[in-house]
Amino acid sequence: MREVAVIGVGMTKWGELWEKSLRNIFVETALLALDDAGVDRIDSLYVGCMSSGLFVGQEHLASLLSDYLGQNPVPAARVESACASGGLALRLGFMEVASGMSDIVLVSGVEKMTDVTGNEATYALGSAADQEYEGYHGITFPGLYALIARAHMEKYGTTREQLAMVAVKNHNNGSLNPLAQFPQKITVDSVLNSMLVADPLRVLDCSPITDGAAAIVLCPLDRAKKMKKPIVKIIGSGHATDTIALSSRKDITWLESTYQAAKKAYAMAGKEQKDIDIIEVHDCFTIAEICVIEALGVIEKGKGGKAAEQGLTSLQGKIPVNTSGGLKSKGHPVGATGVAQAIEIVKQLRGEAGARQVKKARIGMTQNMGGSGGSSLVHIFERE
Amino acid sequence: MREVAVIGVGMTKWGELWEKSLRNIFVETALLALDDAGVDRIDSLYVGCMSSGLFVGQEHLASLLSDYLGQNPVPAARVESACASGGLALRLGFMEVASGMSDIVLVSGVEKMTDVTGNEATYALGSAADQEYEGYHGITFPGLYALIARAHMEKYGTTREQLAMVAVKNHNNGSLNPLAQFPQKITVDSVLNSMLVADPLRVLDCSPITDGAAAIVLCPLDRAKKMKKPIVKIIGSGHATDTIALSSRKDITWLESTYQAAKKAYAMAGKEQKDIDIIEVHDCFTIAEICVIEALGVIEKGKGGKAAEQGLTSLQGKIPVNTSGGLKSKGHPVGATGVAQAIEIVKQLRGEAGARQVKKARIGMTQNMGGSGGSSLVHIFERE
Numbered sequence: 001m002r003e004v005a006v007i008g009v010g011m012t013k014w015g016e017l018w019e020k021s022l023r024n025i026f027v028e029t030a031l032l033a034l035d036d037a038g039v040d041r042i043d044s045l046y047v048g049c050m051s052s053g054l055f056v057g058q059e060h061l062a063s064l065l066s067d068y069l070g071q072n073p074v075p076a077a078r079v080e081s082a083c084a085s086g087g088l089a090l091r092l093g094f095m096e097v098a099s100g101m102s103d104i105v106l107v108s109g110v111e112k113m114t115d116v117t118g119n120e121a122t123y124a125l126g127s128a129a130d131q132e133y134e135g136y137h138g139i140t141f142p143g144l145y146a147l148i149a150r151a152h153m154e155k156y157g158t159t160r161e162q163l164a165m166v167a168v169k170n171h172n173n174g175s176l177n178p179l180a181q182f183p184q185k186i187t188v189d190s191v192l193n194s195m196l197v198a199d200p201l202r203v204l205d206c207s208p209i210t211d212g213a214a215a216i217v218l219c220p221l222d223r224a225k226k227m228k229k230p231i232v233k234i235i236g237s238g239h240a241t242d243t244i245a246l247s248s249r250k251d252i253t254w255l256e257s258t259y260q261a262a263k264k265a266y267a268m269a270g271k272e273q274k275d276i277d278i279i280e281v282h283d284c285f286t287i288a289e290i291c292v293i294e295a296l297g298v299i300e301k302g303k304g305g306k307a308a309e310q311g312l313t314s315l316q317g318k319i320p321v322n323t324s325g326g327l328k329s330k331g332h333p334v335g336a337t338g339v340a341q342a343i344e345i346v347k348q349l350r351g352e353a354g355a356r357q358v359k360k361a362r363i364g365m366t367q368n369m370g371g372s373g374g375s376s377l378v379h380i381f382e383r384e
Numbered sequence: 385m386r387e388v389a390v391i392g393v394g395m396t397k398w399g400e401l402w403e404k405s406l407r408n409i410f411v412e413t414a415l416l417a418l419d420d421a422g423v424d425r426i427d428s429l430y431v432g433c434m435s436s437g438l439f440v441g442q443e444h445l446a447s448l449l450s451d452y453l454g455q456n457p458v459p460a461a462r463v464e465s466a467c468a469s470g471g472l473a474l475r476l477g478f479m480e481v482a483s484g485m486s487d488i489v490l491v492s493g494v495e496k497m498t499d500v501t502g503n504e505a506t507y508a509l510g511s512a513a514d515q516e517y518e519g520y521h522g523i524t525f526p527g528l529y530a531l532i533a534r535a536h537m538e539k540y541g542t543t544r545e546q547l548a549m550v551a552v553k554n555h556n557n558g559s560l561n562p563l564a565q566f567p568q569k570i571t572v573d574s575v576l577n578s579m580l581v582a583d584p585l586r587v588l589d590c591s592p593i594t595d596g597a598a599a600i601v602l603c604p605l606d607r608a609k610k611m612k613k614p615i616v617k618i619i620g621s622g623h624a625t626d627t628i629a630l631s632s633r634k635d636i637t638w639l640e641s642t643y644q645a646a647k648k649a650y651a652m653a654g655k656e657q658k659d660i661d662i663i664e665v666h667d668c669f670t671i672a673e674i675c676v677i678e679a680l681g682v683i684e685k686g687k688g689g690k691a692a693e694q695g696l697t698s699l700q701g702k703i704p705v706n707t708s709g710g711l712k713s714k715g716h717p718v719g720a721t722g723v724a725q726a727i728e729i730v731k732q733l734r735g736e737a738g739a740r741q742v743k744k745a746r747i748g749m750t751q752n753m754g755g756s757g758g759s760s761l762v763h764i765f766e767r768e
Contacts, residue, residue, distance in 0.1 A: 076625045082443055
């Protein structure tokens with residue numbers, strides 16, 4: 001297998017982009033990534049998207065997007081793993097370059113979520129759960145994560161304030177990210193007084209509904225070395241699944257798919273958790289970040305709530321988590337999130353992260369998750 | 385890249401399977417494939433599915449299916465390229481084994497289409513077209529293929545009877561396939577007198593709405609050689625896209641994506657069209673088979689209509705096409721079709737095709753297509 005580098009990244013400001021359609025936001029970001037990479041032709045295209053069928057009535061998405069990017073007849077594949085679709089696209093693009101099948105691969109993610117009503121969006125997102133054993137009984141994702149939060153509080157003494165501190169930290173970081181959907185700083189008080197969604201989770205514990213896309217360009221390391229940009233390699237990729245329904249798990253506070261995916265990524269990269277300088281994790285709800293950093297080995301099991309409280313994961317902390325603002329502040333166009341996480345890591349490792357730049361960051365990690373942890377993708381990046 | 389073999393295939397009878405849900409039909413076929421392969425653990429899973437979101441309200445499909453097959457935490461990816469989703473799953477599974485990422489890979493396709501009304505199914509299938517420039521103006525797939533048929537008749541003198549002969553041939557073959565949804569033999573007269581759907585296409589020119597799944601197991605050739613089954617290798621894989629909308633093409637009678645995908649598959653396999661003994665093609669409508677065999681180089685451009693008429697593509701012909709009955713008679717659960725095509729080729733090359741066995745078949749090909757040809761996947765198989 002060949003070594004693989006990221007040579008281009010592209011992203012525009014996320015939000016409620018009513019004046020643009022899915023194909024527009026994809027093409028804008030893809031062109032930025034191609035421009036950043038200094039290439040105008042690709043050999044293959046991957047797009048991660050959770051549910052363009054339910055959100056905009058469009059399947060056959062990769063054909064559409066390669067067409068509108070002017071790249072057909074290139075092979076183009078749409079991949080789906082709910083909110084981890086972007087991470088899955090990254091893994092398959094990585095595999096395609098590593099295997100020698102293709103040299104220049106565009107990996108993208110996109111979701112257009114605001115063209116439907118709130119109820120329709122909730123239904124579409126709910127299709128990431130087990131529809132027959134969870135969805136049809138009325139539970140939606142805030143409810144599923146509220147169950148996890150309540151169990152974590154009961155089992156480990158995690159406090160309501162600690163959940164809020166995750167949101168406060170991520171909005172602090174997001175306030176330094178010009179592309180974030182909600183760059184407002186917030187306080188623990190504002191989280192605690194925001195609207196209750198599913199006890200104990202309030203609206204400021206939840207990531208928003210977002211339109212957005214993200215794109216990166218991959219190529220073999222040899223070729224990347226001929227270019228002028230700082231080189232960022234992908235050195236590890238892990239992918240794992242767990243039961244899709246929460247009720248089938250022994251312990252709903254433990255994200256086994258994230259643990260398994262990280263184990264594989266660490267092994268492929270030849271690194272341990274202590275080697276990682278920065279991490280982007282899937283904070284779809286505040287409790288998710290807490291469980292994820294435990295599963296990644298950043299902090300001991302049950303102690304994730306203390307990380308934000310003690311500043312361990314802040315921008316100035318020992319291991320900054322979600323320097324981009326995370327899903328919480330940057331936004332969460334579900335299929336695009338996994339690719340945007342990779343973009344943040346690449347920008348940090350290149351030293352292009354502006355006001356939120358972490359000094360001396362050399363190795364970064366992304367963790368992207370589908371549903372309530374039914375699937376996870378973990379990638380490790382290293383500055384050459 | 386390593387050589388890749390198919391070591392197991394699994395499929396059950398297709399039809400209107402109201403008593404089973406999507407997960408059931410997937411698990412049944414996957415277990416048959418694992419049993420045929422003689423393995424009980426896999427390293428990775430791919431599932432091709434066009435629109436489980438619109439058909440049954442379930443995304444996050446690969447997580448669900450790896451869970452219900454008892455295979456988590458294995459990596460599991462759902463891929464989508466409209467009606468070519470199964471072919472895309474096959475290509476990515478092939479790539480995963482060829483690259484050395486995994487040894488035992490389960491490649492499957494599934495679609496549960498009869499849980500919605502006819503109008504809802506038409507809408508879901510229509511999402512394979514360009515929704516903004518085709519779908520929203522009211523055209524559906526029979527209409528798009530009717531435009532192609534009319535243009536082919538005008539340009540090349542293809543006759544209404546020749547279209548019917550494609551359906552007659554495929555139902556003849558399907559009558560010998562115990563797993564076919566519509567194994568009835570039909571006549572040219574019955575096609576010509578069947579209900580008009582979109583002039584000139586009648587209902588017996590159209591593939592049906594079907595519930596079904598299909599699964600195969602891939603592994604490196606070295607490992608396959610240790611098993612007792614006849615060995616079938618995948619020696620070529622081609623994937624290409626074209627404009628998604630018909631109106632953007634110079635010539636709507638020509639399937640450029642199929643031509644490009646075949647060119648790549650022939651090149652990878654080191655074979656020419658004349659080396660191929662049998663082909664399974666994407667006859668979603670009778671006109672599709674005619675255009676496809678032209679794009680594959682089986683017959684001269686414009687003369688596809690004569691192939692069925694002259695018996696060239698019949699079971700006893702020079703190059704049998706759709707020995708399984710094709711989409712027309714076997715059924716067309718859209719995401720499963722590309723995998724089922726591979727199963728028919730493997731059965732033929734193994735000599736396990738029963739009453740429809742083609743003698744001395746050694747090299748076979750599959751062609752799977754999304755929408756009106758916005759994407760195509762071509763694979764070439766060889767008996768070791």
